[in-house]
Amino acid sequence: MNNSLNSPFVIWTTCFFWLISIFGIFWSIILFFWVGDMIFSTGTDLVNAVVLLSAIVMLPPNFYSLHAIANGKKIEYNAKVFCCRLWTCILWIVIINIIGIILCVQRMYLCQEITKKYISNSMKQYRIAPKHRQFIDKLQWSLGCCGLKSYKDWFSQDWHDKVRDYEWASPNVRDVNAMKQVIEIDSVSMFISCCKSGSCVSSYLKELGNYSINTNGCGNLLYRFIMVSMTVHLIMFLIIIILEIFFLKSIITKNDELDSKNRSNKLNIRHIMSVNDNFEMSSGSYNLNEEDSEIDPSNVYYDEK
Incomplete structure (x- = not known):
């Protein structure tokens, strides 16, 4: 495996992206099945969906990058990955994570109001609505709380x-x-x-x-839980965006260096034959003297061997 074709940063970042994409898929699915009603009720389901989408979109470029590294090949930013170019996949990943950041900030801003409103509504409908009863029971069991404020x-x-x-x-x-x-x-x-x-x-x-x-009431506990969750997601989105940008930049820089080196090797004639630096005469600068021009070609003696 020739790792000189890819920088160490690209190799380690590819491994990190692969792990984070696998973790993001499993984590999102577990949350949907385990506390799906809670994330739907608090409005954090969209953030979880963005995490799942980002992890799925990251899989094809990660698979291509790992395959290229394992086979000692150069990662081409213009290489075709399934249906689009590698740089296009990275661009979509960045856009999806920017959307995730916007949703996280929005949820954090409206979190306290949404949380109190939904818990109060569920408490009022606890006896008549099974969905709200299940939400309240699961919330109080999991967080060890009771009521909204107490x-x-x-x-x-x-x-x-x-x-x-x-x-x-x-x-x-x-x-x-x-x-x-x-x-x-x-x-x-x-x-x-x-x-x-x-x-x-x-x-x-x-x-x-x-x-x-x-x-203790559930309102503040659920609010803190959502704020911590949104903060973790926000940091994760930022890290992915920064690493993806530097990843693409490193690939482009490395490819340009290798291409420039290859062109230099092809054009440098010193790899083909040695040249005397003191030899300054060229075919374009050579002129015959007037005396030489008057010499009769018939008097020129040719040495035949």
Whole structure:
């Protein structure tokens, strides 16, 4: 393998691009299947889609570059990679990552407002909408939180059918006033996804305390999680753009150097025959003297061997 045809920066950058493209594909797919509802609800699904698209577009040029390096060939910036030139693929990668940067900045700017709005809406529709119930439960389980700002936010939400849920407490109660008394006894309660472990005391919180449930709200935690995620994506997009630009520049510079060297080797006659530097006469500067011009050619003696 002749690595002199490609600079070390190009070789190492190609390996980095290959790893980042494979990681980006798997990471995006895992997020879509694992926390798809969360990234859709917070508006970060577009950023994740850009990561997946960028990783897929990076595969063909990376495959070509690795193949050229492995076979000791020069990476040509004008080489055809599947349906377009290598420099065109790099240009598209840069454009896609610029779009990713714009989306990251937008999500970071609107993140707090979108997060609070969606959590509040999901809390209101927890009892009637399975999609929002699943989102809230998964959010509270994964982040170890409860409510928007604190667990007390659920006290003002109609998150369960109290009459249906508390009929077991006094099966002999038939009148409405008695049922209201039963409901009032346990009006401060919490559901299972707010528990710190699989089982906890989620009822009678005024009497027994809230030591076994998560008391911190989910709003700030989800906001910080999204901000960290968007910051990581933003840095990744910037690194890819910078490396792709320098990668293309290095390829063009290396190709120009090699082409210039090849042309110099072809035109330099010193590689073919030695030339006396003291020899200054050329065919264009040679002139016959007047005396020599008057010599009769018939008197010239030719030495025949």
